[in-house]
Amino acid sequence: MSALLLALAATVGLYVLVYRLCVRGARCTSQTTVHGKTVIVTGGNTGIGKTTAIDLARRGARVILACRSKERAEAAVREIIQESGNNQVVYMQLDLASLKSVRSFAETFLKQEARLDLLINNAGVYLDGRTEDGLQMMFAVNHLGHFLLTNLLLERLKACAPSRVVNLSSVAHNWGKIDFDCLNTHKALRIGTYLGGVFMIYSDSKLCNVLFTHELAKRLQGTGVTCYSLHPGSIKTELLRNSSTLFKVLTKPITALFVKDPVTGAQTTLHCALQESIEPLSGQYFTNCAPMKVKPKARDDAVAKKLWEVSEKFCGLA
């Protein structure tokens, strides 16, 4: 009996320890305010994007919610204004699954807004399928749409320097790979339906985010614009809404024990957006509000450059 109690106590103790060390998550401690500054948060209507937008609005920013659904975004705008007491929150239509929509968003934004100080590339999907442009959905939304968006807004970011680009990646990038042959032939990161396939494509798209930030940092040297990629933690959001039932059942026990809330999920984004004097770390990957070294494949100069060029071609920028 006492051995059983001991084992139970040890288990609980271990859980508390692991939770404290790895799960609870660091907090953004920056006191920076952003009055007079303009911020874009893509996918700011729910999950991590919404809690990020609320925090930035509280700090005084003019917040542009770049979202695909008018109803969902307008409901979020009302909520963010109420939570933050700042009425400088506006919705602008952006569907990252459409290159045409990205171009028209950028055009409207550049015409209507005077500044851009922070671009938070937050939107993401976990869903297989194709876009209207014939591209694989996760490649298009998680990577290419943001690639085009960032490029179309770069001049404005430079004009408002010091400014920052923050890219939401994921720990999943560790399992990703970039298959250029597959991209060229199929406009997809990998094809075929097999168990775990969707997760692998998601991972590939998140590896693209890390590589892009790496390449962009180089291209932006000396401009006063810096960029960061990050893993927000394992956060309870709507991200897995379109995953398979099997995947949901398998991940349930893990999420029940270890998953954090969206406010915690916004902390590393806020750190990258606001923390003073992290400019020398431009191009790096952050987690738990601190930089973290990535595997060689996620800082491979040649692959990052090639992905940049392939992406330019897909967007018609080259």
Ligand SMILES: NC(=O)c1ccc[n+]([C@@H]2O[C@H](COP(=O)([O-])OP(=O)(O)OC[C@H]3O[C@@H](n4cnc5c(N)ncnc54)[C@H](OP(=O)(O)O)[C@@H]3O)[C@@H](O)[C@H]2O)c1
């Ligand atoms: N949650 C986690 O544990 C976790 C872990 C690692 C990385 N991340 C990353 O964190 C970021 C935020 O995800 P989340 O967990 O907060 O997920 P979420 O709750 O599903 O929010 C995703 C947001 O992206 C938007 N979005 C999706 N497709 C879009 C499109 N085509 N055009 C414009 N917006 C689009 C969604 O809009 P709708 O509401 O209209 O669908 C929503 O606002 C993602 O990049 C994700 O990969 C999350």
Ligand SMILES: *[C@@H]1O[C@H](CO)[C@@H](O)[C@H](O)[C@H]1NC(C)=O
């Ligand atoms: C994804 O899930 C949402 C919410 O459950 C649903 O409304 C939407 O139709 C799904 N999309 C696809 C393409 O399955």
Ligand SMILES: *[C@H]1O[C@H](CO)[C@@H](O)[C@H](O)[C@H]1NC(C)=O
């Ligand atoms: C993030 O990285 C660069 C800019 O830092 C951008 O071109 C790329 O498309 C972005 N990707 C996402 C999805 O965040």
